[in-house]
Amino acid sequence: MVxxxxxxxxxxxxxxxxxxxxxxxxxxxxxxHAAFLIWRETTFVDRASRLLRAARVLRQNRESFAELxxxxxxxxxxxxxxxxxxxxIACEYFxxxxxxxxxxxxxxxxxxxxxxxxQPLGVVLAVMPWNFPFWQVFRAAIPALMAGNAVILKHASIxxxxxxxxxxxxxxxxxxxxxxxxxxVGSRRVAELVGHARVKxxxxxxxxxxxxxxxxxxxxxxxKTVLELGGSDPxxxxxxxxxxxxxxxxxxxxxxxxxxxxxxxxRFIVVERVKREFEDHVVHAMRKQKMxxxxxxxxxxxxxxxxxxxxELVRQLQQSLAEGAxxxxxxxxxxxxxxxxxxxxxxxxxxxxxxxxxxTFGPLAAIIGVADEAEAIRVAxxxxxxxxxxxxxxxxxxxxxxxxxxxxxxxxxNDFVRSDSRLPxxxxxxxGYGRELASFGIREFVNVKTVWVK
Ligand code: NAP
Numbered sequence: 001m002v003x004x005x006x007x008x009x010x011x012x013x014x015x016x017x018x019x020x021x022x023x024x025x026x027x028x029x030x031x032x033h034a035a036f037l038i039w040r041e042t043t044f045v046d047r048a049s050r051l052l053r054a055a056r057v058l059r060q061n062r063e064s065f066a067e068l069x070x071x072x073x074x075x076x077x078x079x080x081x082x083x084x085x086x087x088x089i090a091c092e093y094f095x096x097x098x099x100x101x102x103x104x105x106x107x108x109x110x111x112x113x114x115x116x117x118x119q120p121l122g123v124v125l126a127v128m129p130w131n132f133p134f135w136q137v138f139r140a141a142i143p144a145l146m147a148g149n150a151v152i153l154k155h156a157s158i159x160x161x162x163x164x165x166x167x168x169x170x171x172x173x174x175x176x177x178x179x180x181x182x183x184x185v186g187s188r189r190v191a192e193l194v195g196h197a198r199v200k201x202x203x204x205x206x207x208x209x210x211x212x213x214x215x216x217x218x219x220x221x222x223x224k225t226v227l228e229l230g231g232s233d234p235x236x237x238x239x240x241x242x243x244x245x246x247x248x249x250x251x252x253x254x255x256x257x258x259x260x261x262x263x264x265x266x267r268f269i270v271v272e273r274v275k276r277e278f279e280d281h282v283v284h285a286m287r288k289q290k291m292x293x294x295x296x297x298x299x300x301x302x303x304x305x306x307x308x309x310x311x312e313l314v315r316q317l318q319q320s321l322a323e324g325a326x327x328x329x330x331x332x333x334x335x336x337x338x339x340x341x342x343x344x345x346x347x348x349x350x351x352x353x354x355x356x357x358x359x360t361f362g363p364l365a366a367i368i369g370v371a372d373e374a375e376a377i378r379v380a381x382x383x384x385x386x387x388x389x390x391x392x393x394x395x396x397x398x399x400x401x402x403x404x405x406x407x408x409x410x411x412x413x414n415d416f417v418r419s420d421s422r423l424p425x426x427x428x429x430x431x432g433y434g435r436e437l438a439s440f441g442i443r444e445f446v447n448v449k450t451v452w453v454k
Pocket of ligand 1: 076127128131136152154155156157158186187190191205206208209210211213214227228229230231261262263291359361387427431443
């Protein structure tokens with residue numbers, strides 16, 4: 001079987017990649033294990049120096065990587081360049097702080113000496129999505145590697161060019177051969193990887209369905225998992241908010257990566273008193289967007305990554321309208337081929353509608369009117385997901401109080417949700433479990449070993 005890369009802006013077939021055979025996959029798993037045995041003996045200083053070299057390789061190739069993302073999954077070029085910058089920052093951050101996060105902790109007991117040492121687990125399988133083809137990989141891989149593990153990447157099938165590029169980065173940065181490898185297989189062969197005896201743990205970023213399937217198998221084999229899954233992030237706009245600013249943030253968050261982000265604002269929960277004003281600002285901001293060729297410098301919204309994803313958005317929009325939502329705005333379709341879905345704004349969205357109940361993965365904003373703050377919190381938590389959330393209010397104390405009550409892995413007050421190497425990232429409920437980034441992320445794939453000396 002082959003994996004195809006198709007330019008979603010044009011429909012053009014860019015490349016075909018032959019899947020790795022089962023015997024090649026087994027060889028790669030053995031090579032990863034052999035590299036791990038060498039790598040775990042290296043010092044943190046040595047690991048950090050390779051991470052800094054990886055940062056240099058990223059910096060030198062920033063433009064070509066941004067172009068590759070634009071071609072393979074439609075990300076606007078400037079956003080691709082910013083994504084590479086985040087990867088560079090992660091390399092530098094874990095080079096600086098990784099050793100401290102993994103430092104041995106001495107604990108006073110009746111023993112002569114007792115302490116906790118954090119040791120790598122071995123080969124970590126990273127099953128990754130296409131929406132941030134470099135950042136997702138780096139934020140999973142960098143802490144795992146700094147902790148002394150090896151990584152096998154199973155990237156999304158539509159971004160095999162990016163998968164290859166990631167492998168090249170680590171090779172060019174001087175990591176031991178086999179320590180980071182990209183296995184080219186489709187999702188139906190993930191079970192073969194999870195089941196391999198050399199694979200000791202799995203991190204998956206993707207849909208809830210994929211997470212359930214991988215977690216079930218890994219669970220049956222008692223292999224540790226971290227799951228970063230979907231989200232339906234609520235953004236609460238209270239009556240005392242700076243409504244213009246809130247709308248600007250909501251639109252920016254909804255449209256990043258052409259709306260295809262797990263932590264994009266997906267449900268705008270707005271107190272009725274300011275709803276009309278908020279709607280006007282949102283429509284105004286949506287109208288200003290430029291949808292088109294992701295390589296053109298003025299493009300703010302590219303195509304969505306696949307044609308079936310565009311069809312799914314059309315279904316969610318039409319179903320929500322049939323269920324009683326109102327369409328405030330729907331932009332222009334660019335001429336020519338391509339998986340384009342113009343930015344759309346729905347209002348009067350209610351429970352039972354597709355735009356309320358489901359994750360919408362594209363530039364589709366859903367506005368939900370609520371009577372007051374208490375109803376806003378209730379609606380925000382009325383979802384099976386729990387990834388991010390945001391609250392807009394001029395009263396910071398109130399914002400922080402609401403942050404405590406929202407069922408989410410992170411809550412931002414008067415700003416939009418983003419991942420940051422310095423802060424833990426992850427979800428609750430059906431958005432997954434475990435954390436990436438910061439001290440929490442680097443400690444996911446380690447053996448927390450107690451040593452007692454009498
Ligand atoms: P996806 O279809 O679940 O794919 C993600 C990865 O899992 C791909 O490598 C895919 O391989 C593989 N996969 C798919 N189905 C699988 C299965 N049943 N068993 C094992 N592996 C499977 O998700 P996507 O469409 O690429 O990405 C969008 C979803 O990811 C959204 O729900 C989004 O919210 C979520 N996401 C979450 C985060 C987060 O940090 N929480 C970040 C980004 C995206 P193939 O490509 O070969 O199918």
